[in-house]
Amino acid sequence: MFHPTKTRTAWLVPVMLGLPGLAAAQASDDETTASPDLSPLVVTATRNKSLAGETPQKVTVITREQIEQQLAITDDPGQVLSNLIPSYSPSRQKLSNAGETFRGRSPLFLVDGVPQTNPLRDSARDSYTIDLSMVERIEVIHGASAEHGLGATGGIINYVTKRADAGELNQHVGVRLTSDDDFESEGFGHKLDYRISGQRGDWDYLAAASRQQRGVFYDGNDDVVGIAYPGELQDSTSYDLFGKLGYWLDDDQNLELSFNHFELEEGDDYVPVPGDRDAGIPTTARKGDPDGDPGYNEVTKARLSYSHADWFGNELDAQVYRQRFRARFATTPYFPFLDDNGETRFDQTRNESDKLGAKFTLNRSGLLDDRLAVTAGLDLLQDETRQMLVHTERTYVPESRFRNLAPFLQGEFQLLDPLTLHAGVRHEYAELDVDDFSTIDRSNVTQDNVTVQGGDPSFDETLFNAGIVYQATDWAQLYANYSEGFGMPDVGRVLRGIGEPGQDIDTLLQLQPIVTDNREIGARFDWDRYGLELSYYESDSDFGERLAFDSDRGIWVGNREKTEIRGLEVTGEMRVNDAHDLTVSYTHAEGESDTDGDGSVDTELTGLNIAPDTLKLAWSAAWNDRLSTHLQSRYYFDRSVDDPELEFDGYGLVDASLAYRLPVGRATFGIENLTDEQYITYYSQAGRISDDYYFAGRGRTFTLGYQLDF
Numbered sequence: 001m002f003h004p005t006k007t008r009t010a011w012l013v014p015v016m017l018g019l020p021g022l023a024a025a026q027a028s029d030d031e032t033t034a035s036p037d038l039s040p041l042v043v044t045a046t047r048n049k050s051l052a053g054e055t056p057q058k059v060t061v062i063t064r065e066q067i068e069q070q071l072a073i074t075d076d077p078g079q080v081l082s083n084l085i086p087s088y089s090p091s092r093q094k095l096s097n098a099g100e101t102f103r104g105r106s107p108l109f110l111v112d113g114v115p116q117t118n119p120l121r122d123s124a125r126d127s128y129t130i131d132l133s134m135v136e137r138i139e140v141i142h143g144a145s146a147e148h149g150l151g152a153t154g155g156i157i158n159y160v161t162k163r164a165d166a167g168e169l170n171q172h173v174g175v176r177l178t179s180d181d182d183f184e185s186e187g188f189g190h191k192l193d194y195r196i197s198g199q200r201g202d203w204d205y206l207a208a209a210s211r212q213q214r215g216v217f218y219d220g221n222d223d224v225v226g227i228a229y230p231g232e233l234q235d236s237t238s239y240d241l242f243g244k245l246g247y248w249l250d251d252d253q254n255l256e257l258s259f260n261h262f263e264l265e266e267g268d269d270y271v272p273v274p275g276d277r278d279a280g281i282p283t284t285a286r287k288g289d290p291d292g293d294p295g296y297n298e299v300t301k302a303r304l305s306y307s308h309a310d311w312f313g314n315e316l317d318a319q320v321y322r323q324r325f326r327a328r329f330a331t332t333p334y335f336p337f338l339d340d341n342g343e344t345r346f347d348q349t350r351n352e353s354d355k356l357g358a359k360f361t362l363n364r365s366g367l368l369d370d371r372l373a374v375t376a377g378l379d380l381l382q383d384e385t386r387q388m389l390v391h392t393e394r395t396y397v398p399e400s401r402f403r404n405l406a407p408f409l410q411g412e413f414q415l416l417d418p419l420t421l422h423a424g425v426r427h428e429y430a431e432l433d434v435d436d437f438s439t440i441d442r443s444n445v446t447q448d449n450v451t452v453q454g455g456d457p458s459f460d461e462t463l464f465n466a467g468i469v470y471q472a473t474d475w476a477q478l479y480a481n482y483s484e485g486f487g488m489p490d491v492g493r494v495l496r497g498i499g500e501p502g503q504d505i506d507t508l509l510q511l512q513p514i515v516t517d518n519r520e521i522g523a524r525f526d527w528d529r530y531g532l533e534l535s536y537y538e539s540d541s542d543f544g545e546r547l548a549f550d551s552d553r554g555i556w557v558g559n560r561e562k563t564e565i566r567g568l569e570v571t572g573e574m575r576v577n578d579a580h581d582l583t584v585s586y587t588h589a590e591g592e593s594d595t596d597g598d599g600s601v602d603t604e605l606t607g608l609n610i611a612p613d614t615l616k617l618a619w620s621a622a623w624n625d626r627l628s629t630h631l632q633s634r635y636y637f638d639r640s641v642d643d644p645e646l647e648f649d650g651y652g653l654v655d656a657s658l659a660y661r662l663p664v665g666r667a668t669f670g671i672e673n674l675t676d677e678q679y680i681t682y683y684s685q686a687g688r689i690s691d692d693y694y695f696a697g698r699g700r701t702f703t704l705g706y707q708l709d710f
Contacts, residue, residue, distance in 0.1 A: 045110070045139040045158035047147050047361050048375040048410050049315075056422050056467025056481040058142035058522060058535045058569065060085060067132055069620075069630055072657040072705055073670035075176070075191065075212065076233060077127050081157065083632065083655075085140055086569045087587045089611040090636060090682040093217070093698055095231030095264065095297065098124035099683045103143060103539055104565040104591050104610040105154030105516060106487065112161055112258065113359060114303055114321045117151045120385035120400045121492030123327045123351045125231060127157075129299040130262050131210045131240035133174065133193045136162045142569070143537055144485025144518035146426045146463040149379050149406050153485040153516040153541070161258065164197040164204035164244065171196050174707040180218040181676065181700040187215040206244040213237050216270065219282065219696035220678030226283030226695050227272040229330045231295050235267035252309040258302070265296040266330075275694040282680060282696040292331035292348045293390065300324045315363040325353040328390065335440070337392045347389040349396050357381040368413075375410040375424075387492055389440075397492035398437035398454075404430045410465075418471040424464070428486050430513070431458045434505045439498055452498055455505030459513050461486055477524040487514040516541045529575040539565040564601050565591035565610065583618045587611070604641040607686020612648055613637040626661040636682060648686040651679040653697075665708035676700040 041052045043059055052061050062084050070080040078091035078100055088107075089100045101107075109116040109126045116126045141147070141156040148156060164170075172195040180187035193210035217225040217234040225234060239262075246256040271288035275281045305319040328350045335347035358380045365373040381404040387397035410424035435454040467481035494511060505511070522535035541563050567589035574582045591610050592601035618632040635652040654677075657670035676699050684695045 043139050043141075044113070044160060045141055045147070045156050047377060047408070048363060048373065048412060050412075053477075053524065054420075054469060056469050056479045057145070057483065057520060058533070058537075060140040060142065062138040062140065064136050067135060067138070068668075069657060069659075071132060071176075072630075072659065072668040072703060073655045073672050074701075074703070075132075075178070075214075077132060080132065081127065081138075083616075083634070084138075085157075086571055086585050086614075086616075087142065087567060087589060087611060089607075090614075092228075092681060092683045093225075093233065093695075094228045095128060095233050095236070095266070095295070096124045096228065097127045098122075098230060099608050099687045100127070101609060101611060102154035102157070103537065103567055104589055104605065105144070105485075105539060106151065107154045107157045108145075108148060108150070108152035110148060110156065110158040111260070111301060112303060112305075113148065113158065113319065114301055114323060115148065115151065115355065115357070115381070116299070116323070116325075118325060118351070118353045118383070118385060119150050119488045119491075120383055120402055121351055121353065121387055121397055122490045123325070123353075125297050125327055128262075128264065128297055129301075129325075130159055130161075130242075130260055131193070131212075131238070133195075133210050134161050134208055134240060134242045134260065135159045142535070143481075143520055144483055144516040144539060146408070146428070146465065146484055146486050147410075149381065149426075149428065149486065150404060150430075151487050153487045153514060154539075161242065161244070161260070162195070162197075162206060162208070164199055164206045164246070166199060168198045168200050169196070170198055170709070172707065172709050174705065176703055176705040178215070178701060178703045180215075180222075181702065182218070182222055184215075184218065186224075187218055189214040202248045204244075204246045204248075206242075208242045209240065211237075211239040216285070217698045217701075220673070220676045220699040221696070222699065223282070223696070224270070224285045225698060226275065226692075227270055227285045227290075227330075228693065228695070229332055231297070231327075231329065232266045233264075235270055236264055237267070238262070238264035252311075254307050256303075256305045256307075258305075259300075261300045263296065263298045266294040268294045272692065274691045277689065277691050277694045280680075281694075282684075283692060283694050290330065291346065293328065295328045295330050295348075296326075298324075298326040311362075313364065313366075315365075317361045317363075318359070320358045321355070322357075323353075323355040325351070325355075327351040335389055335392075335394075335396075345391070347391050347394075349387055350390050351385070351387050353383065353385040355381065355383050371414040373412045375408075377408055379406045379408070380404070385492065387496070394440060395437060396440060397496050398434055400491055400495070401433040402430065402488070402491075403433075404428065420469045422465070422467040422469070422481075424466075426463045426486075428461045428463065428513075429458070430461075430488070431456060432488075432491065432505075432511065434491075434495065437495070439496060450498055450501050450503070452495070453504045455507075457506050457511060461513055461515060463515070475526050478522070479524070480521045481519070483518045483520075485514075485516040485518065487516070489514060512543060514541055514543065531573040533569075533571045535569045537567050537569075539567075561597075562594035562599065562601055563591060563605070564593075565589060565605070579622045581620045583616075583620075585616045586614070588613045606641050606643065606646045607639070607648055607682055608688065612639045612650065612682060612686070627658065629656070629658045631656050639686060641686075645689050646686050648682060649680075651677060651697075653677055653679075665706055668703075668705040668707075670703040670705075672701040672703070673697070673699055 082091045087103045116129045139158040145152045174193045176191040178189040191212040195208040197206035241261045244258045270285040273284045275283035301323045303321040308316040331348040361377040383402040386399040406428045408426035413421045433456040438451045439449045463484040465483040470478045520537040525532040571585040591605035595603040616634045622628045633654045636650045638650045639648040654674040659668045
């Protein structure tokens with residue numbers, strides 16, 4: 001049986017990030033590769049399956065070629081996103097994306113539409129739940145969106161995983177070696193990945209595995225980068241097991257089961273050496289035996305999906321999923337307890353979150369003389385989360401149960417040939433259930449602090465979106481959009497931070513939802529070899545959340561305040577010829593919050609909440625059918641804020657890579673931080689005042705890779 005939808009491959013060179021050099025080298029690597037389908041790419045992160053370049057909201061699609069190009073330079077997922085997504089904050093280079101924002105707010109991370117973000121107790125590790133070797137492309141929706149429900153106040157980042165290749169048996173083997181520029185033995189790392197896939201009759205299958213060992217990181221001065229409590233990528237081991245099994249019931253119906261298990265465990269060979277922020281001395285690390293058990297991330301996802309391309313004239317997609325998330329953090333001085341010998345020791349925390357959900361989507365096109373398309377659906381989610389102390393089994397954040405039901409309706413109407421209207425509505429019904437609990441007194445080892453009465457508050461929100469796309473000429477397109485995003489505050493952060501007796505869950509104002517309004521206008525231009533996109537946005541929330549650190553209590557708090565953010569994104573591409581491609585992007589953002597509660601914003605947002613102005617340049621070149629190169633640079637501009645201690649001194653970084661097709665397989669060589677710049681990361685300068693968290697960025701790093709497809 002022939003299934004055209006199984007073998008069709010969608011190819012796109014986005015306006016911002018064309019990579020013809022690398023793409024040409026990869027295409028020539030296999031003479032049997034079929035000609036690519038140049039039809040517009042369907043963006044699955046949009047529930048109505050919009051086409052890239054035709055949406056009223058800015059969308060970026062990161063192709064597999066671009067992912068491979070970045071992985072030749074760095075294996076840090078946060079760095080890959082920061083390099084490729086305009087308005088995404090600089091990477092912290094840690095096992096934590098706290099402080100990594102998207103348009104100044106939190107993005108919703110998805111894997112094949114399955115939410116990875118934990119709405120009740122944000123572990124800030126939701127971008128580290130799958131190895132990028134398992135990902136085919138990344139779909140990015142800029143700005144608040146309610147299309148996938150809870151959490152997308154800043155946008156949506158959807159990892160679309162690989163599918164089975166055509167043919168009965170296809171195999172891939174890859175290896176990467178990483179080292180600092182002095183080739184220190186402690187800095188060596190390696191990665192192995194293997195994949196097998198194929199199609200036999202009505203079945204298609206894919207199985208893949210990867211394992212990575214990272215060494216320690218060295219800065220531009222050849223010192224070991226400091227160790228962070230929230231989580232470390234350096235000196236860690238990770239692996240990923242991934243599989244898909246699909247069955248075609250007929251030409252229109254497909255059933256697919258997928259599974260992914262990702263685990264990353266930190267090493268236990270180094271301890272931090274605090275720096276001196278005032279003196280400009282960064283935190284480092286030395287050989288030692290850290291207290292407690294190593295931190296880790298452990299995420300398991302299972303998904304069963306069903307699709308029908310012609311169900312009574314409709315296109316039906318349904319999926320049920322389950323996700324199990326576990327994260328352990330390092331020992332901190334905030335949880336003392338007495339051991340069996342009566343000595344004071346300190347505890348560490350573990351996050352536990354279990355999600356069970358379902359999504360149902362029905363698309364109908366061709367209505368009203370082929371001018372109207374309608375999408376309807378229903379999303380269901382149950383999330384149970386708690387945070388425990390590992391050694392004493394005390395409850396840090398009580399078990400919280402969140403249930404969410406959300407029907408939605410979306411329409412697309414072609415009013416005139418060049419003018420298309422988009423509009424939709426989504427109703428969110430959510431219920432939070434928390435039992436009675438007592439908070440932990442961080443300074444006393446024998447007694448609890450405050451008793452809090454449990455409750456089950458419920459929330460109703462109706463969210464709207466509306467937009468237009470106007471094709472002014474064959475080379476110019478204008479668009480405008482209004483959309484709303486729905487999010488919950490970090491419930492765990494609120495609950496664990498309660499310090500006043502007599503609090504009641506049902507009446508806690510801090511637990512009210514976050515509704516973000518996103519307004520955007522933009523233009524897309526395509527002049528044969530030149531492309532340009534301009535986008536201006538405003539993101540407001542009357543009752544938003546601003547993350548801040550309470551140094552007296554040693555905890556992060558989410559201040560519920562009115563926030564307003566404004567920003568500009570400019571992305572462009574110049575295809576000099578068939579072999580050379582130049583890309584550029586510039587982003588500017590500014591924001592304020594209402595810290596005194598008078599209804600008027602008055603205080604500038606810091607680097608913990610908003611990214612610096614950024615200029616990125618890149619040049620890709622295919623020198624012949626074997627050799628291609630890529631050079632990229634980014635400059636983060638200085639930023640001054642109301643708090644002089646959180647001002648940011650900008651810095652610039654340059655990376656380079658090359659790919660060479662061998663008689664058998666393909667080799668890559670990448671250099672991160674080509675100039676060996678010594679710098680203090682954006683988060684360490686502009687996000688937090690601390691000698692313990694004053695980290696330098698990674699210095700010059702080499703990565704040598706080899707891949708073979710057979």
